[in-house]
Amino acid sequence: MKLILFIFILSKAVSAQDYKLPILGSGFVKVYRLETGHNDSPEALVYARGKWGTTHRSTHNAFAFDHNGERYLIDTGFGEGIEKQFQKMPFWAKLLFRYEQTENIKEVQKQNPKGIFLTHLHWDHASALEEFLGSDVIVDKEEYKDAFSEGRPEHAFLSSQYDHSGINWKFIKWTKKKYGPFKKYYDVFSDGSVILLPLYGHTKGSIGVLVRVSSKERIFFVGDSVWHASQIYEKSHKMWLSSCLTDGSKEEVFEKIILMHNVWRENKDIKFAPSHHYEAIKFIPSLKL
Numbered sequence: 025m026k027l028i029l030f031i032f033i034l035s036k037a038v039s040a041q042d043y044k045l046p047i048l049g050s051g052f053v054k055v056y057r058l059e060t061g062h063n064d065s066p067e068a069l070v071y072a073r074g075k076w077g078t079t080h081r082s083t084h085n086a087f088a089f090d091h092n093g094e095r096y097l098i099d100t101g102f103g104e105g106i107e108k109q110f111q112k113m114p115f116w117a118k119l120l121f122r123y124e125q126t127e128n129i130k131e132v133q134k135q136n137p138k139g140i141f142l143t144h145l146h147w148d149h150a151s152a153l154e155e156f157l158g159s160d161v162i163v164d165k166e167e168y169k170d171a172f173s174e175g176r177p178e179h180a181f182l183s184s185q186y187d188h189s190g191i192n193w194k195f196i197k198w199t200k201k202k203y204g205p206f207k208k209y210y211d212v213f214s215d216g217s218v219i220l221l222p223l224y225g226h227t228k229g230s231i232g233v234l235v236r237v238s239s240k241e242r243i244f245f246v247g248d249s250v251w252h253a254s255q256i257y258e259k260s261h262k263m264w265l266s267s268c269l270t271d272g273s274k275e276e277v278f279e280k281i282i283l284m285h286n287v288w289r290e291n292k293d294i295k296f297a298p299s300h301h302y303e304a305i306k307f308i309p310s311l312k313l
């Protein structure tokens with residue numbers, strides 16, 4: 025009996041340890057958000073356990089940080105061409121994905137980033153790419169291939185946003201070693217401040233960006249792997265129809281939800297930042313108040 029208990033405790037300790045994401049260096053960056061648009065809807069349309077009587081604000085953002093005096097973005101949010109781009113959507117998608125844009129679209133343009141990290145290439149994350157032809161655009165190679173493939177869903181990938189020959193694509197050079205539960209990672213500046221992690225599922229090359237903002241806090245930008253932070257805490261799917269329309273592989277997305285849940289349990293310094301969940305990301309200071 026004692027032996028069984030010992031093995032049980034040991035296996036628990038080992039599995040908990042597997043989800044610890046180690047600190048890789050002494051680097052920090054400050055992160056800001058730039059909201060370029062938003063959309064209010066019943067929470068029940070967002071995730072499986074959401075309520076019809078609760079209003080959920082979906083927000084569309086670029087996130088900005090500086091490293092060694094140079095600016096970088098995570099996603100671009102909406103660019104100046106968003107209205108024209110949106111007109112190319114199928115009619116039903118225009119009804120479902122309608123939004124209000126904000127003046128911050130002009131602020132994003134002023135950022136002049138050295139590099140842009142894309143969580144994925146969907147229309148609401150890549151809209152301003154052609155405004156930054158001098159910047160490196162950093163994506164997973166599979167995401168790039170999928171976004172240009174014949175079979176891409178036209179309501180999610182708008183190729184006119186990223187087919188300019190002047191875009192300076194850079195594919196992530198993954199370090200193929202374990203990082204906690206992840207099979208590979210990329211420590212962008214080799215100082216542990218910004219770590220890219222694979223979160224394949226929502227799209228073929230969806231990534232997360234783990235940013236260390238102080239000795240006590242890390243922010244995990246998880247893209248659209250979830251739309252509501254409670255999905256991570258409660259291990260809950262997106263709303264069924266929304267997931268069918270936007271998730272490339274529901275099974276892979278759910279695997280990542282379980283993974284993020286375990287990461288959340290074992291790393292209390294990490295705050296989760298789903299791209300679109302206003303309530304979950306509003307603690308990140310706004311670049312323009």
Ligand SMILES: [Zn+2]
Nearest residue numbers: 146148248299
């Ligand atoms: Zn999105």
